[in-house]
Each structure stands twice: as C-alpha cells, then as structure tokens.
Amino acid sequence: MNFFTRGIRNTFRNGIRTFSIIFILGLSIGLCIIMLIARDAVNKKIVEAKSSVGNSITVRPAGINGFEGGGSLLTTSQLAPISSIPHVTGVTEILTDRLSSSNTNLVSSITAGSFGRRQANISNQSFGGGSQGRFGGSFDPSTFTPPVTITGVNKLNDLDTVLGATSATLTSGKLIDANSSTYTALVGSDLATKNNLKVGSTFNAYSQTFTVVGIFNSPNNQFVNSGLIAPITTVQNLSTQTDQVSNAIVGVDSIDNLDSTTNAISQKLGSAADVVNSQTQLTNAISPLKSVSSLSLICSIGAAIASSFIILLIMVMIVRERRREIGVYKAIGASNITVMAQFASEAVTFTLLASLVGLIIGVLGSNPITTLLVSNSNSTAPAGGGFGRRVFGGFGANNLRQVHAAVGWNILIYGLLVSVLIALVGSLLSSFMIAKIRPAEVMRAE
Amino acid sequence: MLEVKNLVRTFGSDGSKVSAVNDISFKVEDNAFVSIIGKSGSGKSTLLSLLGALDKPTSGSIVVDGTDIAQLKDHSLIKYRCNKIGFVFQSYNLIPNLTALENVMLPMEFAKSSRFNRKKRATELLKEVGITEDKLPRKPGKLSGGEQQRVAIARALANSPKLILADEPTGNLDSENGKMIFDLLHKLSKTENTTIIVVTHDLTIAGKTDRSFKLSDGKLIK
Numbered sequence: 263m264n265f266f267t268r269g270i271r272n273t274f275r276n277g278i279r280t281f282s283i284i285f286i287l288g289l290s291i292g293l294c295i296i297m298l299i300a301r302d303a304v305n306k307k308i309v310e311a312k313s314s315v316g317n318s319i320t321v322r323p324a325g326i327n328g329f330e331g332g333g334s335l336l337t338t339s340q341l342a343p344i345s346s347i348p349h350v351t352g353v354t355e356i357l358t359d360r361l362s363s364s365n366t367n368l369v370s371s372i373t374a375g376s377f378g379r380r381q382a383n384i385s386n387q388s389f390g391g392g393s394q395g396r397f398g399g400s401f402d403p404s405t406f407t408p409p410v411t412i413t414g415v416n417k418l419n420d421l422d423t424v425l426g427a428t429s430a431t432l433t434s435g436k437l438i439d440a441n442s443s444t445y446t447a448l449v450g451s452d453l454a455t456k457n458n459l460k461v462g463s464t465f466n467a468y469s470q471t472f473t474v475v476g477i478f479n480s481p482n483n484q485f486v487n488s489g490l491i492a493p494i495t496t497v498q499n500l501s502t503q504t505d506q507v508s509n510a511i512v513g514v515d516s517i518d519n520l521d522s523t524t525n526a527i528s529q530k531l532g533s534a535a536d537v538v539n540s541q542t543q544l545t546n547a548i549s550p551l552k553s554v555s556s557l558s559l560i561c562s563i564g565a566a567i568a569s570s571f572i573i574l575l576i577m578v579m580i581v582r583e584r585r586r587e588i589g590v591y592k593a594i595g596a597s598n599i600t601v602m603a604q605f606a607s608e609a610v611t612f613t614l615l616a617s618l619v620g621l622i623i624g625v626l627g628s629n630p631i632t633t634l635l636v637s638n639s640n641s642t643a644p645a646g647g648g649f650g651r652r653v654f655g656g657f658g659a660n661n662l663r664q665v666h667a668a669v670g671w672n673i674l675i676y677g678l679l680v681s682v683l684i685a686l687v688g689s690l691l692s693s694f695m696i697a698k699i700r701p702a703e704v705m706r707a708e
Numbered sequence: 709m710l711e712v713k714n715l716v717r718t719f720g721s722d723g724s725k726v727s728a729v730n731d732i733s734f735k736v737e738d739n740a741f742v743s744i745i746g747k748s749g750s751g752k753s754t755l756l757s758l759l760g761a762l763d764k765p766t767s768g769s770i771v772v773d774g775t776d777i778a779q780l781k782d783h784s785l786i787k788y789r790c791n792k793i794g795f796v797f798q799s800y801n802l803i804p805n806l807t808a809l810e811n812v813m814l815p816m817e818f819a820k821s822s823r824f825n826r827k828k829r830a831t832e833l834l835k836e837v838g839i840t841e842d843k844l845p846r847k848p849g850k851l852s853g854g855e856q857q858r859v860a861i862a863r864a865l866a867n868s869p870k871l872i873l874a875d876e877p878t879g880n881l882d883s884e885n886g887k888m889i890f891d892l893l894h895k896l897s898k899t900e901n902t903t904i905i906v907v908t909h910d911l912t913i914a915g916k917t918d919r920s921f922k923l924s925d926g927k928l929i930k
Contacts, residue, residue, distance in 0.1 A: 264817065268806070275805050590801045593762055594863065595790025595818035597783070701789075702763035 265600050269607025273615070283576055283612055288619025290569040291684070295617075295624030295677050297562035300632040302673055304555045307665045308548050312517055317351075318423065319512040319524050319539045321531065326508065329360065335506040336535060344512055347526045351513040354417045356424065357494050358508050359501045360409035366467040370408045371452035371488040379403040410453065412467065412490040414497025415440050423511050424491065427480035435461035435476030443495040445472045451479040452487035468500035517541070551665075554635045566680050569616075573688030577609050581692040585699055593701040602693040606686070613685035617677060624677075625669055636665045710736040710759070710871060710903060715768035717754055717926075728754040729765070730926035736919070738870075741897040742905045743914040746923035752907040753875060755923065759905065760793050760873045761785045773870060790818050794864030794902070796893075798876035800856040802848040808834060808859045809844040815866040833862040836899075837892060854885035861892060865900055872896075874906040878913065890916070 274280055321341070325333035335357075344353050361368065374382065383403045413424060418440040421430035438446045447467075449459050454477045459465065463474045472492070480486040498504050514523045520541045528537045581588070591601050717729040728751045736742050746752050757763040759770060761777050769776045777788055794815075795801075802811045812830035821829070834844060837858040848856050857877060864872050874893065878886030890906075890913050897904045897918075906917065914920045922930035 271805060586801065587803060590797075590803065591814075592786075593760065593789060593795050594815045595786060595867070597786050597818075600818065700762070702757040 265604040266607045269604045270611045272604070272608045273611040280612075283572075284616045284619055287569055287572050287576075287612065287616035288623060290565050290572055291613075291617050291620030291677075291681060292623025292627065293620075294562045294565035294569060294680060295620050295673065296628045296631050297558040297565060298673050298676055298680075299624055299628035299669060300635055301555050301558035301562065302670065303628075303632050303665050303668065304551050304558065304636065308551050308555070311548050311551075312544065317514040317517050317520060319514060319520065319527060319537060321510040321512060321527060322536045322538075323508065324534055324536050327536075328358070334534075335503065335508055336510070336531075337505045338507060339505065340531065340534060341507060341510050343530050344510070344527055347523060347530065349515045349519040349523045351515050352417065352419075353513075354415060354419075354423060354511040355494055355507045356509050356511070357414040357497050357501070357503060357506060359412050359414070359497055359503070361412055361467055361490075362409045363407065365469070366410060366465065368410050368453065368457050368465050368467070368490075370410050371450070371456035372408045372484060374406045374408050378408050379406050382406040382408075410488065410490060412447075412492055412497060414492050414494035416494045418491070421478055421480075421491075425478075425480060425486045425489070427483050427486045430478055430480035430483075430486065432476050433479045435474070438475055438491065438493060440493050441495075442493050443499065444493060445470050445496060446475045446492065447472045448476045448478050448491040449474050450487035450489045451477055452484060453489065456488075470500060551636070557635065566684060569613075569684045570687040573609055573613055573684055574691055576612070577605065577688055577692035578695065580608070581605065581695045581699075588696055588699045589701045592699070598697045602689075602696050605692055605696060606689040609689040609692070610682065610685040613681045613688070617681040620681075621669075621674075621677065624673075628669065629666070632665055709738055709771075709773065711769075711771040712759070713769045713771070715755075715758060715770065716766045717751075717758060717763065718766045727926045729758065731768075732923075732926075732928045733768075734921060734928060736903055736905070738903055739897055739901055740903050741894055741918045742903070743917040743920045744905060744907045744923060745909065745911065745914045745920060750923040751926040752923055754926075756873050756875055756905070756907055759871070760795060761788050790815065791867050792870045794866070794869040794872040796857070796860050796864050796872065796874035796877045798879040800848065800853075800860045800880075802856055802859055802863070804848055807845045807847055808839060808851065808855075811848070811859055812862045812866055815863060819867045821867075829866065830862070833865055834859065836896075837862045852885075853881050854888060857881060857885075857889050858892065861889070861896070865896065865902070868900065869902060872902055872904045874904065876907055876909070878908065878910065886910070886913075 321336070321344070323333055323336045325331045326335070338355060341353060341355060344350060363369075372378070380403075383406075386403075415424050418424060418437050421432070422428060432448070433451060435448075438444075438448055447465075454460065454474070457465065459474050459477070461474055461476060464471050465474070466472070467490075478487075478491070494507075498506060512523070512527060514520055520539045524537050524539045524541075528535070531537065588601055591604075592598075712735070713733050715729055715732045716727060718725050718727045720726050730751075732755065744752050744755065754763070758765050761780070765778050769778050771777075772788075772792060775788075777785065780788060802808075803814065806814065809827070809830050812833055813826040816826040816829060831841075831844065835841075839855060839858055839862070843851060843855065848859070851859065857880075861872075861877075864874075872893075877893065878889050881889060893904050893906065894916070896902065906913070908914055920930070921928055
C-alpha cells in the first residue's frame with residue numbers, strides 16, 4: 263500500500279458521507295457535462311448551418327430580381343474584373359429567360375392556378391391591357407399557361423448553385439458543356455414527364471431544335487423541376503441578349519471573407535448591381551444558437567467552479583477532522599508532500615467517482631436539456647421558402663432547433679480534464695492546511 | 709547516546725512568555741529505559757516533542773549519535789523522525805482504516821523499505837509484541853486497548869529506531885494491561901537495542917525504570 267491506495271481507500275471510510283459527497287458532486291459535474299454536451303451540439307449545428315449556406319455572393323443587376331423589377335442587365339465584360347478580386351474562387355454567370363408558347367413547343371409542367379392567372383393579368387395590365395396588353399387584345403387569364411424558364415449558365419459544377427435548389431441531382435444523361443454554344447439542354451424532371459422527354463429527345467425553342475442530354479431533379483421543388491438549363495452563350499444569342507447576364511454567383515474561399523469580398527464587388531460594379539450575401543441572414547438565423555452556446559459555456563464554467571468549491575469545502579472538512587491523524591503521519595516520518603499526495607488522491611477519487619455519476623446524468627439529461635435550451639431560444643431563423651430556402655437550402659427555424667446532443671470522445675476527455683482540475687483546485691486549500699499542521703500540536707492535544 | 713544541553717522552549721510573545729522547558733540538561737546512555745515524571749503542565753510532553761523533533765527548541769541542543777537535531781533543516785528532521793525515532797502515544801493513534809499489519813508497515817514505507825521486507829518485519833514485530841496472527845488483518849476498532857497499544861509499540865519499533873518516546877503509554881489502560889505494556893517496553897529496550905524514554909504519572913512504573921527524571925515548571929529537579 264502506498265499514499266495513492268491509502269487515498270483511494272480513505273474515500274470509502276464513511277459510506278453515508280461518501281455517497282452524499284459523490285451524489286452532490288456528481289450533480290454539479292453532471293450539470294457541467296450537460297452544458298459541455300449542449301455547447302458541443304449547438305456549435306456543431308452552427309457549423310452545419312454555416313456550411314449549408316455556402317461561401318457565395320449573389321450579384322444581380324440593380325433593380326432586378328428574377329423577372330421582377332426594371333433596369334439593365336449586367337454584361338459579361340462588367341463582371342470580368344470580379345474574378346481578380348482576392349478570395350474569389352469562381353464566377354458563375356446566369357441568364358434566365360421565359361419561353362412562351364410562341365417560341366417553344368414545350369408545355370409547362372406548372373398549372374397557372376389562381377396565383378399564376380393573377381400575376382399574368384397584372385403583368386398584362388401593366389402594359390396597358392386590351393390590345394396594348396402584354397399578351398395582346400385576346401388575353402384571357404383563364405386560359406393562361408405559365409412560361410417555361412430557361413437558365414443559361416457558363417459553369418455547371420453544382421446544380422444547386424445554378425438552380426438555387428437543394429440536393430438537385432442528375433437523374434439521367436450527362437451535364438451540358440456550359441462553355442459551348444450548342445443547342446443542348448438539361449430538362450427538369452417534371453417538364454420532361456409533361457412533354458414525354460428523355461435523354462436524346464428533342465424539342466423546339468427560339469425556332470431551333472434542342473437535344474436533351476440530361477434530366478435533373480430537385481426533391482420537392484416543382485418550380486425548379488419545370489425548368490431548362492442550357493449554355494449561356496446559346497441563350498444569349500437566341501434570346502438576343504448577347505453578352506448579357508441576369509445574375510452571377512460568386513464563390514468565396516471562406517465564409518469569413520464574405521463581407522469583405524461583397525464590399526469589394528460592390529465597389530467594382532458601383533450602382534450597376536445589387537450585391538448580396540447570405541452572411542446577414544445566417545447571422546440572424548444562428549444568433550439564438552450562439553446565445554445558447556455562450557450560456558452553456560457560462561453554465562459549464564459555473565458548474566465546474568461550484569464543483570471545485572464543493573470538493574474544496576469537503577477536503578477542508580476532512581483535513582480538519584483528521585488533524586491528529588495527519589500529525590501522526592508526520593510524527594512517524596511522512597513528509598508534507600506524501601500526506602498532501604494522499605489527500606489529493608482522495609480528492610481525485612471522489613471527483614472521478616462523481617464524474618462517473620455526472621457522466622450518467624450528462625448522458626441522460628443532455629438531450630432534453632439541450633432541446634429545452636434551444637427551443638426556448640428566440641430563434642429568428644427563416645422558416646424556409648423564398649430567399650430563406652434559397653440561402654439556407656431548407657435550413658429553416660425548425661431545422662435549426664433540431665439539435666441532437668451526443669456524447670463524443672472530446673466531451674469525455676474535456677470532462678476528465680475538468681474533473682482532475684476540479685480535484686486539484688479542491689485540494690489546494692486542504693494541502694495548505696496539511697502543510698501548516700505541526701506534529702507537536704498533535705502531541706499537545708493528547 | 710542522547711545528550712541534552714541547556715534546552716529551552718518558550719511560548720508566547722515578550723509580554724507573556726512561558727518557558728515550558730527551561731534550561732534542561734541531561735544525558736541518557738544507549739539502550740537505557742528512562743522515565744520522566746511530573747505534574748500536568750510541568751513540560752513533560754514539550755520535552756518529548758523536542759526530543760522527537762516534532763518541535764524546535766528556542767535554544768540549547770539535543771545531540772543524538774553525535775548529531776545536534778536542533779540544527780537540522782526540515783527535510784533532515786523528517787528523515788530523523790523516520791529513521792531514529794519511534795513514538796508511542798497515550799491514545800495509541802493508530803490509523804483507523806488500516807489493519808494492524810498495515811499500521812506497522814507504514815513507517816517502513818516512509819523509510820522506502822521494500823514491500824516484502826515491510827510485511828516480513830511487521831509480522832515479526834507484531835508477533836514479538838504478542839499480537840496473534842489472526843489479529844493482523846484487524847483494524848484498530850476491532851482490537852482491545854492493550855492490543856492497540858502493542859500494535860503502536862510494534863509500529864514505533866518498525867524502523868529499528870535509536871530512541872522510542874512514549875507519552876503516557878499506559879494512561880488509557882487498566883492496571884493489568886498497563887503492567888504488561890510496561891514490561892514489554894522494558895524488555896524491548898534490551899532486545900531491540902533501543903533507548904526508551906517514557907513520560908508517566910505512575911510513580912510505581914517510574915520506580916522500575918533504569919533512570920527517572922522529574923520535571924517541575926519546566927525545570928529538571930531530580
């Protein structure tokens with residue numbers, strides 16, 4: 263037996279007291295572990311949210327968003343200097359156009375519905391209505407068929423980026439050569455079904471015959487699945503919008519450089535473009551999670567301090583109670599270091615046993631408490647859909663609140679380190695007291 | 709040989725100084741069995757503390773085997789206590805959660821003896837002081853007062869010290885057990901080649917030792 267095993271054995275000297283100490287200390291350490299697990303889970307969610315946003319900046323012609331607004335489109339030559347801005351990893355140029363029944367034989371897979379008819383009527387009226395109207399004098403909203411959207415791109419590395427969709431994949435065929443000026447197209451799955459198209463089929467657009475080289479699908483996204491993708495040069499030439507671009511997606515090397523790169527692009531393009539990034543929306547969305555993360559950190563530190571204080575008081579009490587015993591140890595030849603090490607061993611044993619209890623409490627309590635913390639946070643995350651869906655890829659408020667707490671090795675290691683630290687801090691005062699005890703005082707107390 | 713010269717130990721500040729030990733000098737030969745008697749507060753326990761290096765004298769010297777322990781540094785005092793001194797206390801002061809065997813092995817652990825030697829020597833010593841083998845694994849709470857004091861004596865002998873200091877070793881025992889313990893100490897002073905100094909109130913016991921010192925108000929009067 264040595265000081266270490268004596269320390270361990272001393273832990274169990276009094277069963278009821280040992281149980282009480284381990285239980286109280288275990289609760290405190292359990293709270294600390296729960297908060298560490300909650301913080302880890304929330305931080306992982308934040309990282310996940312950040313990675314889902316992607317490091318991209320959207321550049322649109324000033325005053326134009328999709329087919330709404332007014333002004334002049336951007337040109338390829340205007341966008342060319344963006345590539346040389348630091349941190350820019352690539353520029354995807356996009357030109358979108360609508361194919362009506364007059365310039366394609368394709369039938370949209372989307373039914374107009376009340377919304378489509380209303381929008382078409384407003385659009386027609388904005389041109390003066392009647393014979394002056396956008397759709398001519400015979401326009402009847404009840405027979406209106408939505409146009410087919412064709413998207414011209416100069417790069418097609420990522421369908422989601424081009425389509426503003428989530429998990430869009432090529433279900434058959436291959437990608438088009440986006441740098442070519444061929445009459446080839448990727449067709450959305452709904453549009454392909456509606457028009458009986460498959461890979462190798464042809465259709466007419468702008469009085470030209472296009473060949474379907476691939477079919478794509480984005481889950482639960484009827485709008486995207488009713489569109490076409492073609493090389494941008496082809497769309498520019500056929501739609502008589504040579505060199506024009508309706509928007510561009512600029513890739514940035516790190517999310518940390520989004521703001522600075524956005525400012526640099528704005529300065530390059532001046533008032534000709536609206537330059538937006540997802541940073542602001544992301545910041546708003548994850549700010550409640552960051553609050554939970556900070557709160558968890560504060561609580562875990564607080565619980566660790568409380569645990570240290572508990573073990574400190576316990577060890578002080580034990581040392582006071584065993585003054586004579588410590589005097590005996592010193593009288594028969596033990597050094598201060600040996601006696602301190604024995605009591606430190608006792609404190610570490612108490613703390614490790616309490617950590618085990620705390621770990622069990624942590625594993626059982628981390629998920630419900632994390633869920634409670636996150637659900638009670640005042641999340642301002644977009645609820646999905648619209649720009650929110652485009653930016654967050656469906657990462658809405660509900661998704662952000664779905665935080666699953668799991669015990670990882672890192673938490674176990676942190677917990678162990680914190681426990682040992684708690685034990686050492688808790689032993690400090692008692693060690694000081696041990697060093698002050700003189701064996702002669704014990705003799706006098708005889 | 710133990711030689712004490714002009715030993716003084718005072719407590720308190722200038723205004724209220726108390727000399728617990730006041731200019732004491734004496735010599736004790738090796739293997740002697742010595743008693744110190746005196747009333748409560750006469751300075752017996754303080755003298756014992758000074759001889760056992762549990763306390764430092766205000767002035768004077770305590771020479772054991774040619775070394776003045778009053779001049780030793782703290783770490784040397786620990787070694788001195790460990791290797792040269794054995795203590796026997798009135799209330800035994802055994803470590804309550806260690807067995808009789810482990811209590812006796814303890815000083816040898818501090819002297820860095822091997823575990824095998826510790827166990828062998830502790831078993832021999834416990835046998836020598838009359839503790840039967842079946843009581844070796846018992847904790848102090850399961851032993852009688854006399855048995856506990858025997859274990860304490862075995863512990864004091866563990867590192868074969870030059871000097872054993874016993875503070876009222878029979879004070880908590882009945883007369884029969886007290887006599888047995890006294891006889892044991894007397895025997896050990898011869899068989900273990902150690903000097904034993906016993907502090908006691910019992911004049912009968914004091915009369916049976918090789919030498920007896922009497923203390924009064926911190927001074928040696930006999």
